[in-house]
Amino acid sequence: MSQNPSTTSTLAGTGVSIDIRNVVKTYKTMTAVDDVSLTIEPGEFLTLLGSSGSGKSTLLNIIAGFIDADSGSIEVGGKDLTKVPPYRRDLGMVFQHYALFPHMSVWDNVAFPLKRRGVAKAQVAERVQRALDVVELGHLGKRRPAQLSGGQQQRVALARAIVFQPQALLMDEPLGALDKRLREQLQLEIKRLHRELGTTFVFVTHDQEEALAMSDRIAVMRDGALVQVGTPVELYERPASRYTAEFLGESNIFTGRTHGVDDGSALVVRPEHVRLSAAGAELPSGHNALDGVVREVVYLGSGLRVEVALPDGRHLITRSEVRGALTPSPGLPVAAHWHPEHALVVRDDTAA
Amino acid sequence: MNTKLLCRGALVLLAVLTALYLVAPVFFVIPTSFNDSSFLEFPPKAFSTRWYEAYFQDPAWINATLNSLQIGVWVTILSVVLGTAAALAMVRGRYPVKALVSGLVLAPVLVPYVIIALAVYAVFLEMGLTQSVLGFVLVHTALAVPFVVINVSAALVSFDERLEMAAMSLGANRVTTFLKVTLPCIAPSVAAGALFAFITSFDEVVTSVFLAGPDLSTLPVQMWSGVRVQIDPTVAAVSTMLLLVTLALFASAGLVRLFRARRLAEAA
Ligand SMILES: Nc1ncnc2c1ncn2[C@@H]1O[C@H](COP(=O)(O)OP(=O)(O)O)[C@@H](O)[C@H]1O
Ligand SMILES: [Mg+2]
Numbered sequence: 001m002s003q004n005p006s007t008t009s010t011l012a013g014t015g016v017s018i019d020i021r022n023v024v025k026t027y028k029t030m031t032a033v034d035d036v037s038l039t040i041e042p043g044e045f046l047t048l049l050g051s052s053g054s055g056k057s058t059l060l061n062i063i064a065g066f067i068d069a070d071s072g073s074i075e076v077g078g079k080d081l082t083k084v085p086p087y088r089r090d091l092g093m094v095f096q097h098y099a100l101f102p103h104m105s106v107w108d109n110v111a112f113p114l115k116r117r118g119v120a121k122a123q124v125a126e127r128v129q130r131a132l133d134v135v136e137l138g139h140l141g142k143r144r145p146a147q148l149s150g151g152q153q154q155r156v157a158l159a160r161a162i163v164f165q166p167q168a169l170l171m172d173e174p175l176g177a178l179d180k181r182l183r184e185q186l187q188l189e190i191k192r193l194h195r196e197l198g199t200t201f202v203f204v205t206h207d208q209e210e211a212l213a214m215s216d217r218i219a220v221m222r223d224g225a226l227v228q229v230g231t232p233v234e235l236y237e238r239p240a241s242r243y244t245a246e247f248l249g250e251s252n253i254f255t256g257r258t259h260g261v262d263d264g265s266a267l268v269v270r271p272e273h274v275r276l277s278a279a280g281a282e283l284p285s286g287h288n289a290l291d292g293v294v295r296e297v298v299y300l301g302s303g304l305r306v307e308v309a310l311p312d313g314r315h316l317i318t319r320s321e322v323r324g325a326l327t328p329s330p331g332l333p334v335a336a337h338w339h340p341e342h343a344l345v346v347r348d349d350t351a352a
Numbered sequence: 353m354n355t356k357l358l359c360r361g362a363l364v365l366l367a368v369l370t371a372l373y374l375v376a377p378v379f380f381v382i383p384t385s386f387n388d389s390s391f392l393e394f395p396p397k398a399f400s401t402r403w404y405e406a407y408f409q410d411p412a413w414i415n416a417t418l419n420s421l422q423i424g425v426w427v428t429i430l431s432v433v434l435g436t437a438a439a440l441a442m443v444r445g446r447y448p449v450k451a452l453v454s455g456l457v458l459a460p461v462l463v464p465y466v467i468i469a470l471a472v473y474a475v476f477l478e479m480g481l482t483q484s485v486l487g488f489v490l491v492h493t494a495l496a497v498p499f500v501v502i503n504v505s506a507a508l509v510s511f512d513e514r515l516e517m518a519a520m521s522l523g524a525n526r527v528t529t530f531l532k533v534t535l536p537c538i539a540p541s542v543a544a545g546a547l548f549a550f551i552t553s554f555d556e557v558v559t560s561v562f563l564a565g566p567d568l569s570t571l572p573v574q575m576w577s578g579v580r581v582q583i584d585p586t587v588a589a590v591s592t593m594l595l596l597v598t599l600a601l602f603a604s605a606g607l608v609r610l611f612r613a614r615r616l617a618e619a620a
Contacts, residue, residue, distance in 0.1 A: 066517055086520040087529075093521035099514045103536040112532075116523035160522065170521075 011130060015043025015200045016077030016167045018063065023072030025058055025224075032058040033069070034224035040168075041216075045194050045201045049211040049247070050221030056204045059221070060172050063202065065089050076167055087116075092161030092199075094171040098153040100145035106132070106156050107141035113164040131163035132156075134193070151182045155189075162193065168200040175210065187214055208248045212236065220244050227349075241349040242266040252316050255348055266348040273342035274318040276306060276326050279333035289337035292316065294328045304328065308336050378595065385588035392583050403589040413586065416574035420554055423485055423570065427492040427553035432546050434493070435500025442501065443508040461498045465558040468495075473562040483568040491563065492553035499552060500545035507541035540609075547601065 018040040025033040033055045040046045048056040061067040063074055065086035073082045081089050100109050110131055114124045132138045135155035145153055154174060161169055174190070175183040191214055194201050205211055211218045212232045220227040220235065220243075228240045239245035242253060245268040252274065254267040275287075276294075283289055292308040295315060299322070306328045308316045316336050320328075328334065380394055388398035407413045441453045460468065472491050473482065481487035511534065519529040535542070557572045564573040571590070578584040 064517075064521060066520075085525070086517070087523050087525050089521075090523070091521060093518065095514055095518065097512075097514065099512070099518035101515060101519070101533055101537075112519070112524070113522035116528065157518075164523065 011127070011134065011162055011165060012197050012199070014167075015041075015198050017042045017075075018168060018200060018202065019073075019075035020059070020063070021073045021075070023059065023062055023069045023074070025055075025062060025067065025069050031224045033062065036072075036221075036224075036226050038219055038226060038229060040200060040202060043198050043200055045191075045203065045214060045216040047203045047205060047211040047215040047218045048221055049205060049208060049218050051206055051247075054206075054221040055224035056206075056221055057172055058224075060170055060202065060204050064091055064093055064170055090164075090167050092164070092166035092169040094154070094157050094161050094169065094174045096173040096176045098145070098150075098157045098177075100153055100156055100160075102145055104144075105141065106137065106143050106145065106148070109145065109156055110141075110160045110163050113160065117164060127163055131159040134162070135159045135189075150178050151186060154178065154186065158190070158193070162197065162199070166199070168202060170202045172204045173206070174203075175205075183210070190214065212248065218248075220247060236270075238344065239268060239346055241347045242268065243349050245344070245346055246350070250317055264348055265345050268344045268346050269338050269342055271305070271317040271319045273338045274316065274336050275338065276308070276318055276320060276324075276328055276334045276336055278326055279335055281335065283335060283337050284339070287337040287339055288343065289335045290316065291333070291335050294330055294332045294334055296330060297328050308334060381588050381591045381595070384585065385592040387585055387588070390585065392579075392585055392588060403585045404593075406586045407589050407593075410586070412569070413571075413574060413590070416569045416571045419485070419488075419568060420571040423488045423492060424550045424553045426485070426489045427496050428546050428550045430489065430493045431496040431500050431549040432542060435497045435545060435549070436504050436542060438497065439501045439504035439508055443505050457501050458498050460495050465495070469559040469562045472559060476563065482563050483565040485568070487563050488553075488560065488568075488570065491559045492556055495556065495559070496549035496552040499548035500542075503541045503545035503548065504538060507538040511537055543605075547605065551598075 020036055020038045020040075023033055023036045024031070036055075036059060038046075048059060050056050058067060062069045063076075065081065065084060069082070073080055075081065076089065076091070100106075101112065104112070107128055110128045111124050114127060119127070128141070129138060132141055135158055137152060137155055137159065140148065140152065145156065148156065154177075157174070171190075175186055178186065187210060190201075190203075203211075203214060215232055217229060217231055218235055219229045222243060228235060228244045230238075235244060235248050239248065242255075245251045245266075246253065250271050252269045252271065254269075255265075277283060279291060290308075290310055292310045292315075294306060295309040296307040298305040300319075304320050304322055304324075306318045306320060308318065310316060318336060320326075326334070383396050384392055384394050385403055386399050386401065387393050387396035388400035388402065389396070435457075438453055438457045442450055442457070445453065468491070476482045476487050481490070515533050515537065516529050519533045520526075524532060555572060556570075557576055560570050560573045561576065564570060569577075571594075575587050575590055578587040
């Protein structure tokens with residue numbers, strides 16, 4: 001995309017806050033959104049993260065006005081929008097499958113929201129061109145959506161959603177249909193758009209890496225409820241529960257059950273904090289240690305991922321440098337150890 | 353290998369025979385229309401265009417044609433509007449509405465036309481609607497609506513509703529969303545429905561025979577009485593012209609489709 005700041009700045013919006021208060025939505029016997037309250041700060045990039053069926057889309061569609069909540073309210077910029085129809089909410093929306101109008105050219109797609117707002121013709125032309133330039137598709141205005149690649153179509157959808165300077169931009173798994181490389185490229189571009197526009201972004205994904213890479217804050221959803229809300233660093237380094245720890249990044253989990261005392265808590269140690277030493281070697285003082293045998297070594301380029309089999313049949317994952325003090329290979333007896341400050345006690349909320 | 357060839361040969365033969373059977377009347381009608389005799393004579397003995405002249409000189413034929421066209425146009429407009437609305441209710445509505453609408457709308461297809469004609473005749477006679485354009489339009493619309501509904505609801509089922517969500521998020525209210533997004537996307541099916549509706553009305557004999565009279569008749573009724581009362585070769589001339597018009601209609605529909613595909617390809 002173009003790096004022309006004057007182009008984007010003329011499209012810049014003003015970030016507004018979004019207040020979600022006690023929102024509940026039930027389908028027959030299933031609760032899709034379970035009493036969710038969340039305040040999204042003005043200009044924030046907030047991600048709703050959760051596995052499929054956790055209620056992310058339902059919540060986003062309630063914010064957009066496509067689904068009526070059973071109870072609760074939605075405020076945007078301090079105004080109660082609960083009863084306002086979607087076409088008067090002034091929120092941009094980007095869908096997973098682009099939802100471009102197939103019978104219109106790219107140019108007409110992007111002009112659509114401006115025409116609905118009665119923007120003068122000359123202005124429309126200028127703003128459409130600018131929005132298309134921002135997503136680097138200024139030269140493809142005459143084409144039909146069907147003649148563009150998936151990545152290009154999603155950029156048109158982005159241009160269409162920002163051209164009218166909405167109060168906030170809502171995105172439901174916008175990169176879900178794209179391949180990995182394109183996804184990573186568009187992640188950066190969306191991030192840049194956010195920075196330059198200053199608009200509040202609400203982004204939905206089930207991909208934890210995507211959430212960590214893009215968000216100011218992440219709200220983790222599970223079975224319709226919010227599990228934890230925080231910055232990527234907070235969620236990764238201080239997960240409040242075993243579910244969050246396992247959902248974001250890799251974890252080694254030790255439960256009370258395995259230690260004989262089940263107090264409803266679990267111990268989380270991230271793989272990069274586990275170090276390996278040769279069996280019997282002296283360990284740094286104060287470290288907790290478990291003896292085991294290397295089961296598998298995976299070369300990741302930037303490092304090694306080592307699986308250590310423990311005597312009780314479970315295994316432990318570590319990440320280490322390629323040229324560390326020890327060269328692990330399958331069958332090697334080792335001691336896996338970590339500093340106690342890296343062992344987090346969290347609530348064990350995964351019991352069935 | 354041999355059995356395969358045999359099978360294919362049999363299939364081709366069957367297809368050719370079926371096609372011949374379907375178009376056979378044409379081979380009878382077209383030559384007959386250029387006959388010089390005063391009877392429907394086949395094969396014709398002398399060539400003439402007198403029956404075409406007869407058509408254009410007889411006000412009864414011309415009036416019947418104009419009536420049919422007028423009724424057909426009104427029926428097309430009405431049944432496209434009603435049929436599209438009904439299709440929306442059927443596809444998008446909630447359960448009881450859905451079932452009710454589909455039952456009501458599709459009923460005319462299931463009930464024999466003679467029964468509809470009899471019932472309508474009894475009521476219209478009392479209301480003074482027989483031999484009136486309005487009467488014909490009302491009955492033909494009821495018969496034509498199902499064809500529009502079938503076409504349009506099929507298009508609506510495959511239509512991606514997220515396009516409507518996108519339009520609304522961009523500031524289009526429900527009416528604008530329908531007119532600017534939904535309708536253009538289902539337009540080819542609406543057009544097909546309209547064509548069917550027009551032909552349904554233009555072609556309709558059973559109910560029309562009941563409603564027609566000396567004051568107002570339609571082309572099919574005129575043709576029917578043309579062969580029933582006296583054997584009038586003008587009918588063959590009219591049939592031939594109708595055949596041409598129908599061919600032209602379908603050919604132009606095909607051309608429009610071709611043109612549209614070509615334009616799309618050019619934009620690439
Ligand atoms: N229209 C609906 N009718 C019944 N159940 C629904 C409907 N929409 C969503 N659900 C259910 O609500 C839950 C949440 O769905 P959704 O919000 O789409 O999840 P996500 O976007 O996180 O994958 C799912 O279990 C889904 O089956
Ligand atoms: Mg979803």
